[in-house]
Amino acid sequence: MFYFSQLQGKKIVSEKGNSMGVLHDLIFLAAEGAPVVTKLVVKRFSKIRMYSIQDVVSMSHFVVVKHEPQRVELADNELFVDQNLLNKQIIDVLGSKIVRVNDVAIQNNASNYYIAGVDIGLRGIFRWLGMEPLLNPFYMFFGVAHKPHLLPWESIQPLELSQGQVKLKSKQDKLNAIRPEELADYLERTTIKNVHSIIDSLSKKTAARVVGDLHINYQQALLRRLSPERAAEILELVQTDEAVDIMSTMSRQQKESILALVSAQKRKHIEELLRLSHTSIGKLIYPHVLTASYDDTVGTAIEKVKKNVVEAAFAHYVYICNEHEELIGVINLYDLFMHEPRTPLGEIMEPDVVVINPKTSKEMVIQKMLRYKMYALPVISEHHKILGVVTFDDVTKEILEKL
Amino acid sequence: MKWLGTLKPRLLIFLMVLGPGIITSFADNDAGGVATYSVAASQFGYGMLTTLIPITIVLLITQEIGARIAVVTGKGLGDLIREHYGIRISLLIFGLLFFVNFGVILQNLGGLKEALQSFNFSVGTFLPLIIIFLFVFITRASYAKVEKFFLFLILFYVAYLFSAILAKPDWGLVLKSLFVPARTVTFDYVYTSIAVLGTTVTAWGQFFINSYVKDKKLTIDRLHYNQAEIYIGSLLTNVFSLFMMVAVTATLFNNGITITGAADAALAIKPFAGELASLLFGTGLLVAGFIGLAIVPLATAYAFSEFFGVSGSLNETFGKSRTFYVLFIMQILLGLVFILSPNITLFNITLYADYLNGIFLPIILFFLYRFANNKELMGEHVNNQLQNALLIGAGVIITGAALIGALGNIL
Numbered sequence: 001m002f003y004f005s006q007l008q009g010k011k012i013v014s015e016k017g018n019s020m021g022v023l024h025d026l027i028f029l030a031a032e033g034a035p036v037v038t039k040l041v042v043k044r045f046s047k048i049r050m051y052s053i054q055d056v057v058s059m060s061h062f063v064v065v066k067h068e069p070q071r072v073e074l075a076d077n078e079l080f081v082d083q084n085l086l087n088k089q090i091i092d093v094l095g096s097k098i099v100r101v102n103d104v105a106i107q108n109n110a111s112n113y114y115i116a117g118v119d120i121g122l123r124g125i126f127r128w129l130g131m132e133p134l135l136n137p138f139y140m141f142f143g144v145a146h147k148p149h150l151l152p153w154e155s156i157q158p159l160e161l162s163q164g165q166v167k168l169k170s171k172q173d174k175l176n177a178i179r180p181e182e183l184a185d186y187l188e189r190t191t192i193k194n195v196h197s198i199i200d201s202l203s204k205k206t207a208a209r210v211v212g213d214l215h216i217n218y219q220q221a222l223l224r225r226l227s228p229e230r231a232a233e234i235l236e237l238v239q240t241d242e243a244v245d246i247m248s249t250m251s252r253q254q255k256e257s258i259l260a261l262v263s264a265q266k267r268k269h270i271e272e273l274l275r276l277s278h279t280s281i282g283k284l285i286y287p288h289v290l291t292a293s294y295d296d297t298v299g300t301a302i303e304k305v306k307k308n309v310v311e312a313a314f315a316h317y318v319y320i321c322n323e324h325e326e327l328i329g330v331i332n333l334y335d336l337f338m339h340e341p342r343t344p345l346g347e348i349m350e351p352d353v354v355v356i357n358p359k360t361s362k363e364m365v366i367q368k369m370l371r372y373k374m375y376a377l378p379v380i381s382e383h384h385k386i387l388g389v390v391t392f393d394d395v396t397k398e399i400l401e402k403l
Numbered sequence: 404m405k406w407l408g409t410l411k412p413r414l415l416i417f418l419m420v421l422g423p424g425i426i427t428s429f430a431d432n433d434a435g436g437v438a439t440y441s442v443a444a445s446q447f448g449y450g451m452l453t454t455l456i457p458i459t460i461v462l463l464i465t466q467e468i469g470a471r472i473a474v475v476t477g478k479g480l481g482d483l484i485r486e487h488y489g490i491r492i493s494l495l496i497f498g499l500l501f502f503v504n505f506g507v508i509l510q511n512l513g514g515l516k517e518a519l520q521s522f523n524f525s526v527g528t529f530l531p532l533i534i535i536f537l538f539v540f541i542t543r544a545s546y547a548k549v550e551k552f553f554l555f556l557i558l559f560y561v562a563y564l565f566s567a568i569l570a571k572p573d574w575g576l577v578l579k580s581l582f583v584p585a586r587t588v589t590f591d592y593v594y595t596s597i598a599v600l601g602t603t604v605t606a607w608g609q610f611f612i613n614s615y616v617k618d619k620k621l622t623i624d625r626l627h628y629n630q631a632e633i634y635i636g637s638l639l640t641n642v643f644s645l646f647m648m649v650a651v652t653a654t655l656f657n658n659g660i661t662i663t664g665a666a667d668a669a670l671a672i673k674p675f676a677g678e679l680a681s682l683l684f685g686t687g688l689l690v691a692g693f694i695g696l697a698i699v700p701l702a703t704a705y706a707f708s709e710f711f712g713v714s715g716s717l718n719e720t721f722g723k724s725r726t727f728y729v730l731f732i733m734q735i736l737l738g739l740v741f742i743l744s745p746n747i748t749l750f751n752i753t754l755y756a757d758y759l760n761g762i763f764l765p766i767i768l769f770f771l772y773r774f775a776n777n778k779e780l781m782g783e784h785v786n787n788q789l790q791n792a793l794l795i796g797a798g799v800i801i802t803g804a805a806l807i808g809a810l811g812n813i814l
Contacts, residue, residue: 086489087485087486089482099712102712125490125494125711128489128491129490188477191477192477192622215620221624224624
């Protein structure tokens with residue numbers, strides 16, 4: 001195994017001893033499987049030429065190539081080591097963090113040279129200065145491992161590669177394997193154009209989660225770039241309170257053109273929250289709640305919980321409403337499971353519901369949650385209708401941000 | 404009327420964008436800045452005011468280009484240099500930046516020390532306390548909160564406005580001096596003008612605006628607001644520089660008193676403008692030193708995390724961005740050791756920091772020029788001809804300035 005830093009700038013000579021220039025860059029195939037080195041880029045008198053790796057006879061002190069090798073062109077799915085990988089930020093998929101490539105490790109077997117991985121450690125930096133051996137005494141002194149910090153190719157995701165014409169099939173899986181928060185974190189370090197192309201390549205569900213984790217400025221900018229159809233698709237999938245946040249700085253016209261494409265139910269929720277968003281907790285209201293009638297049985301309620309557990313992210317409580325849709329009671333999950341399936345809900349519900357209204361202050365909401373040990377509180381309108389819930393984590397997040 | 408209808412959302416967006424431009428330009432008037440402006444005004448009086456308009460233009464153009472690059476590419480100057488010029492150049496540039504910034508940190512620590520002394524506070528107690536507060540605050544608070552705190556501190560610069568008023572200057576003459584250059588231009592005058600420019604337009608300022616805009620996560624559709632904010636910041640900073648120089652001129656220059664530092668100025672204006680003016684001037688210096696002490700090491704820490712790919716953001720916890728925060732505090736502590744040791748005179752440090760900055764800045768402007776004109780990076784937001792002309796002009800002036808400065812030092 002050797003490193004790109006040891007290779008770049010090496011003299012290239014032909015078998016007959018003619019100088020061909022110096023090695024400037026390598027080209028590799030970035031499709032599936034091992035990334036095989038296919039071409040070398042040679043610089044001579046500031047002119048750039050590309051030759052096939054097949055024409056290389058040996059690589060040691062010099063790079064020796066065949067006499068008068070054929071010049072070749074860049075093909076599909078090919079990338080440059082120096083131009084596209086070295087010094088760039090990549091995602092370390094296993095470690096789930098963003099790192100910079102200090103050096104590129106190249107391995108050769110009987111028939112091929114291929115990219116073994118990238119060096120992201122201190123050694124990579126010192127190697128470029130020709131001072132790598134200087135590190136050894138230090139590592140020995142501190143008794144730490146002195147191997148290079150290498151990440152294998154399989155566990156990295158160079159995202160900026162997607163800007164080129166390369167369409168990696170394996171990329172999708174790798175991308176979907178990265179935690180959405182990390183991916184969002186990475187995307188915030190690239191251009192909005194790149195964000196756009198990555199989001200486009202993700203599955204709808206992952207895309208929505210990544211968008212949900214992006215900084216609000218990016219969310220807004222992104223949604224404005226997407227077509228109303230795609231924007232509506234994403235809004236459909238992110239949580240309603242987030243959707244409202246994202247739309248808060250759009251013009252009335254933009255809002256309407258997007259909302260027109262969102263499903264009727266989601267639209268109703270969004271519009272309701274948009275209206276409420278001027279009040280103190282309005283933006284935090286999460287509209288998906290589980291409601292049941294007081295003559296429903298425990299069994300049907302449990303079925304309902306099971307079915308809606310994804311949509312109503314806060315299925316800790318089932319709220320009981322009368323025929324006028326007024327809130328009359330609440331049951332927590334624990335009680336639900338402790339009773340016979342045939343029991344009517346009206347018999348076991350807690351009729352004394354702790355409620356808040358859209359004008360309740362956040363501090364008061366927190367106080368109530370702590371006093372009554374509730375993870376979520378129902379928000380009711382002046383007509384006693386349930387508008388949604390405010391959850392503990394949403395309020396604390398909001399308050400933390402103000403600290 | 405349609406314009407009125409969109410006024411509220413516009414204002415809202417402007418407030419969201421507010422921060423980087425104003426904070427960076429005000430930090431340019433750090434303790435070193437206050438010292439340079441005070442000394443310049445005490446030597447040349449209103450004659451020095453002519454430099455303010457060109458300085459404003461240079462500051463405005465360089466800051467705008469830096470911020471635009473950050474908004475368009477989502478990257479800081481460190482990121483870009485690393486990705487386009489490789490490891491060796493990156494190491495070199497970071498080494499220089501660290502060295503130059505360390506000088507500026509010493510200036511600010513020195514300014515804080517002098518300001519504390521002028522209030523008769525114990526340096527040995529208060530300086531470490533300030534530093535502990537700074538470290539805890541920077542590591543614990545979120546980006547938004549740090550930013551609000553800086554914006555709040557900047558309000559204290561109004562102190563210079565009041566000390567200028569208390570000094571009872573001839574405002575007609577002030578206004579005239581802004582536009583009409585001094586009648587006799589000596590070598591000393593040119594030399595001092597250059598120092599004034601060098602203290603305002605800085606290498607660290609260029610790094611900081613990029614990183615800070617990036618950390619704020621501004622996006623391209625807010626670019627115009629961002630530009631407006633930067634213009635306003637550059638303009639306001641220099642308005643306060645004006646007040647600073649006016650306060651010194653109307654008292655010290657007009658009475659033939661020369662000074663060697665900012666704290667001197669605060670004490671010396673007392674007999675002419677009264678206790679309050681002196682107090683205000685001292686307060687201004689204290690705040691300037693504090694802002695400089697926070698921002699300059701931050702600029703280095705940001706640059707390091709960009710150059711070498713470690714996590715660095717004010718929004719992250721100490722655990723996640725450890726290198727970033729440790730580097731931040733190490734610089735200050737190292738500076739503290741220098742400042743508290745009695746054998747080092749501050750005057751030399753100030754000079755060394757200004758020269759180094761003057762020599763380093765053209766290199767940074769070169770990178771700025773390259774990135775801002777790179778179509779692949781900037782797309783439609785590449786520099787226009789006017790911006791390029793002004794940037795090159797600024798580069799030539801600053802390089803010339805640095806050379807003259809070095810020459811003056813030798814002769």
